[in-house]
Amino acid sequence: MTSDEVMRFGHKIRKTVLMSTDIETISASHHRVCALNGSRLASGEHQSVNDIKWTVCIRMAQLLDGAGKLGWVLLKAVTRFVFMFLNNCVAIPSYCLYLLLLQPLRIWDSSTFWHIEGIMFKWLLAMVSSWGWIAGYTVTEWGDDVRPISEEEAMVIVNHQSTGDVCTLMMCLQDKGTVVRKMMWLMDHVFKYTNFGLVSLIHGDFFIRQGKAHRDKQLVYLKDHLDKYYHSRDRKWIVLFPEGGFLRKRRETSQLFAKKHSLPHLTHVTLPRLGATHVILKTLSAQQENGSVGSETGTPNQT
Incomplete structure (x- = not known):
């Protein structure tokens, strides 16, 4: 082998060694990059797991807080129901028992008997009103003060939206003098079979x-009822x-009736039924020749 061939062979060996070194360097760099990316990937996965855990903890805290609030609401509801149930179990039988014991007084002095009955009736209505008070409901009144006419005969017309209207009215009338104990209610016959019936x-x-089938008879019954009980029990x-x-x-x-007779279309109230109103006014007030109700002086007929 000549000297030139030896030099060329040595040059090839150096190139091979350099290429091998470069490959090893690139390979090492690749491993470092892979290791770095793997470290970043592992760090990202760890962060993602932490985020999931934190989200789960927040959801659980929200659920526990909601469950606590729901439990408190249910506890208050059950407590109020028990309070109402005990009120009914004690107050209503007591009312009936006291009046049963006072029957001799009813025969001897009926006015005193119904005076005492009116006081106990007002207490019972105050008990019903308390159910709204303990639930946090308050009633704000505006308009004319009706207390000056609490001892006069009057007909109170109340729009009926729900069962809560009765309790609301009881709350409003508690401080109106003798109104509650001297009042008379007209209600659906279904309530006769309730605990307060x-x-x-x-x-x-x-x-x-x-119903149409009972309408005419009921008006006759109402007139007889007013004649028998209104003045004899000193109702106002x-x-x-x-x-x-x-x-x-x-x-x-009501809307169908209004459409048929070209009357206003009402949504929040219904057209009033005038049968009972007419019977009350005709029975308890004097009729004038011109058809108006009441005497010229406005004094109701006490007969």
């Missing part, structure tokens, strides 16, 4: 039956719901 029956309230105010029932049950029928 016996109290209303003893007090002298009137239970009216709905008569509470009447002109819709004849709940708004949601009467709205559609």
